[in-house]
Amino acid sequence: MRIENIELHNFRQYRNLQINFTCPSGQKDLHIIFAKNGVGKTNVLNAITWCLYDSEMHLGDKYTASPILNSQQVQELREHLVDEKSTLGDSTVRILFSTDDGSEKIRFQRVGKFSVTKEAVIPVGTEFTIMQFKDGEWNSVDDEEETLSLVKKNVPEEIHDYIFFDGEHLENYFKAGQSSNIKNGIEELTQANIIEKAESAFNKYIIEVLNPLFENSSEKDISSAQKELDNIQSAIDASIASIETFTTQIHNCDDEIANLESIINGHVLVSDKTDRLKIVGEQIDSLKVAIDQKKNEMMMFVREYLQYFAMYPAIRDLYNYIQEQDTHGKLPPRIDKFLLKSIEEHKHCLVCDQDLGEHSLTFIEQLKKELEVSSDTSALLNKTIVTLRMYLNKISTYQKKRDFLMEELKDLQNKYNGYLEEEIQINKYLMNIPNTEAINKAIGQKKEYKSKRDEIIAIKGVEEVHKKTLEAQYDGKEKCLKFLINKNKQFEKINKQAIFCKSCRNILRETRIELLAESRSEMEKETFDTFTKLLWKKDTFSKVEILEDYAFRLLDMYGSQTLGSCSAAERALLALSFTLALQKVSMHDSLLFIDTPIGRVDEDNRLNFINTLCEISKTKQVILTFTPVEYDEKVRSALLNQYSTFTELIIEDGVTKIK
Amino acid sequence: MAKTALNIAKTYNNGFIANFENNKYFQLNKNATARADLYFFAIACAMMEKKEPTTLQTVGSIDSFVRIEYLKDDCPALLSSLYYEKILKDEPDKIDDICNRDEVYELAEKYANTGFGILKEWSESLEEEALFYKLIAYMDKKYEEIKDEVNKYI
Numbered sequence: 001m002r003i004e005n006i007e008l009h010n011f012r013q014y015r016n017l018q019i020n021f022t023c024p025s026g027q028k029d030l031h032i033i034f035a036k037n038g039v040g041k042t043n044v045l046n047a048i049t050w051c052l053y054d055s056e057m058h059l060g061d062k063y064t065a066s067p068i069l070n071s072q073q074v075q076e077l078r079e080h081l082v083d084e085k086s087t088l089g090d091s092t093v094r095i096l097f098s099t100d101d102g103s104e105k106i107r108f109q110r111v112g113k114f115s116v117t118k119e120a121v122i123p124v125g126t127e128f129t130i131m132q133f134k135d136g137e138w139n140s141v142d143d144e145e146e147t148l149s150l151v152k153k154n155v156p157e158e159i160h161d162y163i164f165f166d167g168e169h170l171e172n173y174f175k176a177g178q179s180s181n182i183k184n185g186i187e188e189l190t191q192a193n194i195i196e197k198a199e200s201a202f203n204k205y206i207i208e209v210l211n212p213l214f215e216n217s218s219e220k221d222i223s224s225a226q227k228e229l230d231n232i233q234s235a236i237d238a239s240i241a242s243i244e245t246f247t248t249q250i251h252n253c254d255d256e257i258a259n260l261e262s263i264i265n266g267h268v269l270v271s272d273k274t275d276r277l278k279i280v281g282e283q284i285d286s287l288k289v290a291i292d293q294k295k296n297e298m299m300m301f302v303r304e305y306l307q308y309f310a311m312y313p314a315i316r317d318l319y320n321y322i323q324e325q326d327t328h329g330k331l332p333p334r335i336d337k338f339l340l341k342s343i344e345e346h347k348h349c350l351v352c353d354q355d356l357g358e359h360s361l362t363f364i365e366q367l368k369k370e371l372e373v374s375s376d377t378s379a380l381l382n383k384t385i386v387t388l389r390m391y392l393n394k395i396s397t398y399q400k401k402r403d404f405l406m407e408e409l410k411d412l413q414n415k416y417n418g419y420l421e422e423e424i425q426i427n428k429y430l431m432n433i434p435n436t437e438a439i440n441k442a443i444g445q446k447k448e449y450k451s452k453r454d455e456i457i458a459i460k461g462v463e464e465v466h467k468k469t470l471e472a473q474y475d476g477k478e479k480c481l482k483f484l485i486n487k488n489k490q491f492e493k494i495n496k497q498a499i500f501c502k503s504c505r506n507i508l509r510e511t512r513i514e515l516l517a518e519s520r521s522e523m524e525k526e527t528f529d530t531f532t533k534l535l536w537k538k539d540t541f542s543k544v545e546i547l548e549d550y551a552f553r554l555l556d557m558y559g560s561q562t563l564g565s566c567s568a569a570e571r572a573l574l575a576l577s578f579t580l581a582l583q584k585v586s587m588h589d590s591l592l593f594i595d596t597p598i599g600r601v602d603e604d605n606r607l608n609f610i611n612t613l614c615e616i617s618k619t620k621q622v623i624l625t626f627t628p629v630e631y632d633e634k635v636r637s638a639l640l641n642q643y644s645t646f647t648e649l650i651i652e653d654g655v656t657k658i659k
Numbered sequence: 660m661a662k663t664a665l666n667i668a669k670t671y672n673n674g675f676i677a678n679f680e681n682n683k684y685f686q687l688n689k690n691a692t693a694r695a696d697l698y699f700f701a702i703a704c705a706m707m708e709k710k711e712p713t714t715l716q717t718v719g720s721i722d723s724f725v726r727i728e729y730l731k732d733d734c735p736a737l738l739s740s741l742y743y744e745k746i747l748k749d750e751p752d753k754i755d756d757i758c759n760r761d762e763v764y765e766l767a768e769k770y771a772n773t774g775f776g777i778l779k780e781w782s783e784s785l786e787e788e789a790l791f792y793k794l795i796a797y798m799d800k801k802y803e804e805i806k807d808e809v810n811k812y813i
Binding site: 295296298299300302303304305306307309310311312313314315316317318319321376377380381383384387388389390391392393395396398399402 | 685686687691692696699700702703704706707732733735736737739740741743744745748751754755757758787791794795797798799801802805806808809810812813
């Protein structure tokens with residue numbers, strides 16, 4: 001299907017405007033809508049979704065948006081409000097769709113009714129009508145069910161995301177946590193949801209009708225066995241739901257890790273380097289303190305030893321003098337008077353531990369006398385020589401102590417210089433990294449996600465074991481119930497129904513799972529083929545994977561997820577490829593309407609992306625909107641002679657018109 | 660009355676020595692170096708530079724700097740050596756004068772204040788590191804000269 005034209009009457013800034021998308025034969029079905037910001041490009045998209053689904057799906061904020069009814073129309077209606085309290089106004093959007101060969105046409109029209117008072121514009125309701133052109137004549141479709149079915153057939157609401165795009169969000173289609181987009185798309189277009197509904201209907205009948213018949217039976221064995229079976233089934237269902245949640249959580253973690261890796265890419269050492277920088281900084285500070293302390297120690301050493309060296313001649317000469325006096329017996333012996341007194345009192349030698357005789361006591365008496373008469377000078381000199389010897393000893397050890405201190409200082413300074421050099425190198429490394437803070441944050445978050453992922457995997461493993469145990473219990477209990485039922489003839493009919501319903505449910509379930517698996521696999525192949533065909537950078541990617549929980553993977557040549565590290569243009573192209581694949585696999589060939597398609601695409605890839613869209617327009621209708629900033633000289637040249645229609649919108653007196 | 664303190668020229672005490680508390684020059688501030696140690700360091704400076712001591716009165720009014728009772732046990736030996744070297748060496752008969760501590764302290768004051776004059780000059784003209792290496796160089800040279808002689812005493 002393609003759009004022939006759109007008519008807008010009193011819809012937001014549009015009073016009466018028709019945009020045609022005619023495509024002369026042999027031309028590409030490519031159409032450009034060009035306008036400055038605020039003129040109403042996105043409101044064309046809103047008009048389409050409002051007309052088809054009664055909802056403006058591309059509004060900035062629906063709660064603060066002005067009413068749909070054109071403000072000039074509101075003003076005019078208010079001017080004619082004389083005695084009446086309110087009057088009615090309406091907004092209309094008409095869209096004419098046609099098949100590619102033009103043989104069938106279908107016109108969707110929605111009229112919004114508004115009650116206009118002096119103070120407010122109140123929506124009253126909308127009328128939706130469809131006209132169908134078939135076999136040369138227009139017929140109105142009155143039946144509501146048929147109307148809905150025509151919308152569903154041609155532009156199903158569930159997949160409007162895959163027809164009417166907001167280019168600003170295109171690159172986010174496959175970001176973490178967005179798998180619901182893919183799930184909805186695949187389930188809707190493969191019609192797996194219809195099978196699921198039938199499967200649910202059987203299941204509901206089994207649970208709500210048949211099982212209670214067994215549960216409420218007067219046969220206690222059967223009743224309790226059925227109840228137990230129901231309980232086990234509930235536990236199995238809960239376990240399956242948990243496992244599915246864990247799987248999704250694991251895939252979400254994988255996606256987040258891949259995104260973070262794209263930020264970290266090539267800068268894995270940043271975190272280590274930043275930590276190291278901190279340690280090095282601390283070492284530098286503590287070494288500064290240690291060096292200062294060592295220098296102080298050395299200054300004290302110098303200050304002390306200078307006395308010995310500067311006064312060495314004086315020390316030496318006095319030492320020599322005292323020694324000479326001592327040698328010639330001119331100084332009294334170095335004997336402790338108090339020790340002698342104590343020995344005398346005890347009459348026992350405290351040195352050799354022997355009792356003293358008369359002769360010894362007399363000798364001590366004489367010694368004591370000698371000491372009493374010795375001069376103060378002798379005592380002072382005796383005391384001094386001990387200190388002088390200590391000074392001489394110190395001088396003799398000067399070289400050793402000096403070298404030791406100098407070596408220690410040198411060692412500290414070498415360490416300090418080493419750390420300073422390391423600090424310079426780390427800072428140089430970190431200066432070349434564009435956003436160290438973001439990378440550090442990403443490294444930290446990646447660690448957290450990895451550990452979270454490991455935890456979930458462990459819990460999932462436990463849950464899987466639990467599920468297996470429950471299933472074994474279920475099998476055993478089911479056999480037991482079957483045996484009891486078979487024995488009892490009154491349940492024969494119900495049992496047959498139960499067997500039939502369970503069998504139908506299981507077949508439907510298996511069919512649905514198989515269909516989805518097949519569709520997923522087909523989608524993987526088709527998306528990847530389309531992507532690589534359209535992609536300007538060849539040999540970069542190896543495979544697309546859509547996992548069972550619809551997590552999306554784009555693998556590189558080494559089998560690693562690369563979605564997070566793709567450029568915005570590549571991600572947008574992947575979204576387009578997925579859409580095209582989805583439309584192809586489901587045989588639901590829709591147009592593509594992309595609002596500001598290159599808004600998020602970097603300058604280098606803009607032309608690549610435009611060329612890709614031109615390529616797509618060979619096989620299907622593509623409508624693109626541009627702002628003057630996006631539609632620069634290069635884009636203009638690339639699109640020259642490629643499009644069928646070019647519509648420039650301008651705003652005059654608050655009303656959007658075609659220039 | 661016996662001397663109770665070793666004195667210093669007021670001009671030094673209130674001048675560059677007071678400044679040591681702020682500039683911590685060569686760690687000669689009170690917290691790092693006891694006053695007695697600074698006093699003996701000044702004597703060593705005078706001896707090192709071989710400057711003849713001036714009488715204390717020539718440097719103006721004085722302050723007491725170190726109380727005698729706070730001198731460490733080994734300090735009297737150093738002062739006795741100085742006194743012996745400068746006064747008694749050529750007149751050994753007067754050895755008993757070494758017990759006249761007032762005279763010993765007065766001689767020490769002269770040398771110390773001469774040393775303070777030198778220290779003042781250094782603190783104004785030499786960076787700490789330069790002074791450090793100047794003193795190390797002096798001691799290295801001295802050590803080379805005397806090490807054999809000293810070893811005989813050990």
